[in-house]
Amino acid sequence: GGDSNDNTTATADDNNQNQESTTAVVEEKLADLNVKEEPENLDPRSDSEKMDELLSNAFLQAWKTSAKKIDFPILTSNFFRLHMVPQAPPGQTLDPKKSSHKKLSKFLARMEKKGIIKIKELQKGVESIMSVNMEHEDIRSHRVVKHEQIEEPFEQEVVLPCDRDYEPPKIVELRTVNANVSKLFSALGVNKGDGLTGSQVREHLVKYVKENNLQDPNNKAVVKLDPVIAGIVLGKGENDVVTMKWDELNMRVNNKMSDGYSLEFPGYKPQVYKGKLEPIDLRTATRSGNKKVTLITNLEIFGID
Secondary structure: OHHHHHHHHHHHHHHHHHHHHHHHHHHHHHHHHHHHOOOOOOOOOHHHHHHHHHHHHHHHHHHOOOOOOOOOOEEEEHHHHHHHHOOOOOOOOOHHHHOOOOOOOHHHHHHHHOOEEEEEEOOOOOEEEEEEEEOOOOHHOOOOOOOOOOOOOOOOOOOOHHHHHOOEEEEEEEEEOOOHHHHHHOOOOOOOOOEHHHHHHHHHHHHHHHHOOOOOOOOOOOOEOOOOHHHHHOOOOOOOOOEEHHHHHHHHHHHHOOEEEEEEEOOOOOEEEEEOOOOOOEEEEEEHEEEEEEEOOOHHHHHHO
16 A cells, blocks of 8 residues: 555656746746847837938038038039948948939939939039038038947958959049249148148138238228238239139139149048049050050059059
8 A cells, every 4th residue: 555655656756846947948948039029119100211211310410520611512423432321320331222213313403302402413423512502401400420430340352453453543633832922821730732622711711801900891892902812813903903703813813823723542541642633544546567555644643553
């Protein structure tokens, strides 16, 4: 009778252990299910709606940052590449094709319809932005968001020059400070030989005029000529000229400066050069035996071997 009781106790213990084991497995499965719960607050918008917002924010932010003082007209493609693309948040790329507009031109046409910009087709099939309304409510109310660029560590891949894809340089026409205008620009901290864009020349000129109280108080479009400016812009027979309009003054100062340009290759700092940028020249010539050859010059200026 004692053996029968022992066997019954052992069987009960085994059943309890099996139940505990099953309960533990079920609890573990439930825990896994809880971990894999769907995250809350998913963005209900479509991908095209998200891209629309990215484009709009980049467009407005560009006018309050890098495009604040650009020269007009500017090609719409250049505006997008140079001013909108850099405004995208880290890890995100602007792609008009993925927006509801499908094309950059349609997005910009929408901005023109809102009265923010004016667009004109200066060449067939090539549109340019002619002006911007900086007082537009959308621009004024836009808050600039500064994105921190995350630099990810990477291993530098060694690429031979012959295997590298050619990327053209960014070319900017400049006016170079020379002896004719050095007295004016040195007072503004600009050295002889420095290159300035047309808008920078005008900015420095405005700064000089304001610092020396040369603007006519009765006519803001007229500048009184001090000895420094007069010595630069006046020619023979103009000794009696004591004032000049802004546009005429700006043009004469620019004309007294030297030609220059800067080339900025991807990955390198801009290099400033004096003189005019010589274009690539292609010519055909006849050699001995009436053999025709093509001669190409000035490729090295543009980094083409």
